[in-house]
Amino acid sequence: MFHRIGQFVVRRAWWVIVAWIVAAIAIIGSAPQLTAQTDESSFLPRHYESIQASLVQEKAFPASFTPAAILEFERTDGGKLTAADQADMNKVVQGLTDKHVAKVEKILPVGPQSISKDGKYALSMIGMEKGAMQKPEAADSAKALREGAKELAQGTALKAQLGGQVAQNLDQQDSSKLANALIGIGTIVIILLTLGIIFRSPIIALLPILSIFVYSMVANGLIADASKAFGLKADNSVSAILIIVLFGVGTDYFLFLMFRYRERLRAGDDRKTAVVNAVGRVGEAIASAAGAVIVAFSVLILSSLGMFTALGPSLAIAVGVTAIASVTLVPAILSLIPEKVLFWPSKAWQREPKNARFAAFGRTVERKPTLVAIASGALLVIFSLGSLGYQGTFDLASGSMPKTKESMVVQDTLMKAFSAGAADPSHVYVTTEGGGKLDQAALTGYIGELGKVDGVAQVAPKPTMSTDGTTADITVMLKDAPATNKAIDTIDGLRKVAHGSAPEGTKAYVGGITSIYKDINTAMARDYSVVFPIAALLIMIILGLLLRSVVAPWYLMAAVGLGFGATVGATSLLFQHVQHEPGLMFMLPMFIYLFVVAIGTDYNILMIARLREEAAEGHSPRKAAALAVQHGGPTVAAAGSILAATFGTMLLAGNSLFSEIGFSVAFGIIVSAFVMSLFFTPALTALLGRAAWWPGHAELAGHGSAPDLKVVEDDRLEPAGRG
Structure with missing residues (x-):
């Protein structure tokens, strides 16, 4: 089937490219604006007690005052507040009230009950209109309150700072914009540098960036449409993660195709034939890898938490668009660019490399599969033991923003000067x-x-x-x-x-918010017991269909499970024991599942598909493993390095939430690419022999690999020599 897709794309290359551009313009132009959801309670179903409590509150106390923001006063010299300061504080409060800031309902004056025991700090509670805190305009209101308070406090001995939920949302929004910019720039730079080093060609380095730019517009537009149609609740972290998924996965699939395209050129195919055969050979692997990722993401629709029910389908759409573009748009572009122009100024593409390092790895797997399987498996188990010390934390504000942000300073002051629980x-x-x-x-x-x-x-x-x-x-x-x-x-x-x-x-x-966190904790435990097993079962079915085997999927998923445990363990050891963090962000295991289990499976699929292809050529199980590592290893290593580095850019965001996600996923991808795919999986497959492909091993015995094709003058396809 994929040979036919390749032939169609080559024959209608310009039509395919124009269709993608028109689709991108049309979809992004008609898509609604995607807004972020910041209310933690909105992520929980109604049957949880914290949500039932909020419903009781709404019914019995419709005009109840729940502070959306807290205005904190203190003297600039650090001394105790005086009677004159009390008068100045009331002037600031009255001045803010007279400004009639949008969405602000009331600003309470500073009373004796809102002054700290040491007399150095005072609070004014600010209420907003019902439902206003969850709207994008709330951040504008917080900004107006913050700037207005500082302006009114000028000329006094007071310092006024704004904290509370809407202030945290404002600061988080600013941090997210900076994080997105750093991640986006860092990701593009890494892709350009890495592809430039691998292929020594500026055109190849730019090609995935330009193509991803086109189909990312399609993906973002479709995500916005789906969010509006199904009422999905977006989260502040979605945009940054989407950037990485689109560029990371898109570059992965580009490399899958590009390495095979170059291999076919070296085997003697002309440009168009090489594109057709490259799509035919890796199209199934790309489709299966994308299918596994899409399934893993889509299963999150079963989650109890709105954050994940929105994130899962959004990422599934992004990966689906990426996969379709990888077997249509990218091949169409490749078929139009002459080889000498595409690979300029390098001429290395014309020579078959010895791949000495990966050939050596392959020979090691071939000669000592038992030792390789035990050594690589033991490494995974050792890191997995670290996951026993995993401890979650719900302090999302502290985790997603630097401590120097004003809302964080106010929160710390509240905890020190008042009861730690006084803030909420x-x-x-x-x-x-x-x-x-x-x-x-x-x-x-x-x-x-x-x-x-x-x-x-x-x-x-x-x-x-x-x-x-x-x-x-x-x-x-x-x-x-x-x-x-x-x-x-x-x-x-x-x-x-x-x-x-x-x-x-x-x-x-x-x-209250702590009750909400308690219920989120319960919901997460429920999700782990439902989402993980269902996703594993569906991914195993996809692997079974790809490999025509009921044996291989079992040990492949066992390897993925070890990779998940090793990633959680390594992250726990680094952040909890080395950096002495109180815990990891509560949703981190789910993010590790999303990217290590789902995307990391790509490399296993690519390697095992190549291994099956070599076995279908008549090679013995051990020889097939050696050849798969030799020829597939460079692709896996390059793709894994780029994807790990792109996630590593999250360390530039400057907050612990993104740092934990960036490190854990980068580590997990490295484990998936360089431990599981290059050593553990090929070694186990070599040990199992043809039994690994049961019941499809009879097909292998008959050399069931699909033949390469050549494009003849009238655009028909004919069998070609293997080359």
Whole structure:
């Protein structure tokens, strides 16, 4: 089939190129604007308690005041606040109120209860219109508040800084823009340099960049259309990850095709015939590799978390577009460029290299497959042991921004000067089940029980009552910062007491950001038990269809599982034990799954497909493994190096979230390419022999490899010599 696709693309090259350009312009021109979702609660289904608590709050307290931002005051000389400072703070608050900043509903004056115990810090709580915090305009409001406060504080002894959720969203947005720019530039530079070194040709170095630019517009437009059509919730990290996926995977597939195209030219094919045979030979591997990645990404639609239900399909669309472009747009361009122009100024493409290093690797696999399998497998197991110490953390703001950002400075001040949980207290909502009014006396004893929970710093002595008297809102401040694991553990005890000690005839719900993190943690555990097994099963089916085997998929997936464990282990060792981070970002294992398990499978597929091709030529299992490593090794090494380096650019972003993702995925890709694909998988296949291909081994015995073709004058295809 792929030979036929190659022939069509070669015959209609200009039509294919024009079709892609027209599609890119049409799709991007009609696509809606893709906006980011920043509300953590929106990522959870309604059956979780934290979401039920928010629904109770909306119904019973429609005008409740939940601070969207916090204005923090302190003296510029670090001293205690004076009566004159109190007057200046009220002037700043009144001045901001008079500005009527868009989306801002109220700004509370500084009162005695909002001054720290040491008298050095004071807070003014700022509320926004309902639902405004999740809109892009909220960042503009935060910017106006921040600039207005600083302007009004000029000429006083005060320093005013803005913190809280919308301020963090604003700072995170600025950090994300910088991160995206650094990642995009770094990725392009790496691709240009690496391809330039490999092929010694500026045209080949530029070719994937230009083609990816065209079909990335198609991918982004389709993602925006899908997000609008299915109500998917985007996350701030999606855009940076999309850049890397499009350029990383696109370059991978370009290399798969380019190495085989050059190989066919060296075998004596003319340019068009070489393109047709290159597509015919690696098209199935590209389609299978993309299919495995698309399946792995698409299964995230089963996730409980909105972040992943949006991210998975988005990345699946991007990879699907990349795969189609790799067997249509890229071959069409290659077929139009004369070889001497394409490879200029290098002439090395005309000579078959000895591939001495990879030939040596192949001979090692051929002679000592048992030793190679044990050594490479042991390396994976050793790193996997490090995953036993994995600890997750939910402090996304600290993880995704430098500590010097203003909202982070305010957060640190709140934790030091006030209760660590004061920045975002928890809430216990108690509501009657029969519709009657709550018993105030019973609530007094209930509040006392809540205050005894280990990890609770303070409980408001008087609850806020709904207008009909059926629901009470009890504010609970925790001893630990809202996003810490200790605070999340406290929610377990708080929920147990809140439910068990609730007055008769009432029902209690624990809400707040820490409760949301607790439920996200539960949802992640559920996702791991559902998403991973289903994705593994579907990828195994794809591998089985590609290899015509029910044996090979099992050990290939076992190798991928070891690669996943080794990646989590190495990342845990580096960040938790060497850099002494309190934990890794809670979603990191899912990102490792996305890129190490899904994309890393590409290299296994390419290598095992080449190994099967060599076996179909009549070579013994060990010889086939040696030839696969010799001829496929350079492709895997080049593709793995570029993809690992592109993810490594995330280390330039300057925050721990991207640093953890960048390191872990780069490490996982290196393991997938240089340990699994070059050594572990070929060695195991050599040891299993023809049994690895059962029940398709009969086909191999009959030399079932599809023949190469040549393009004759009337554009028909005829069998060609192997070359």
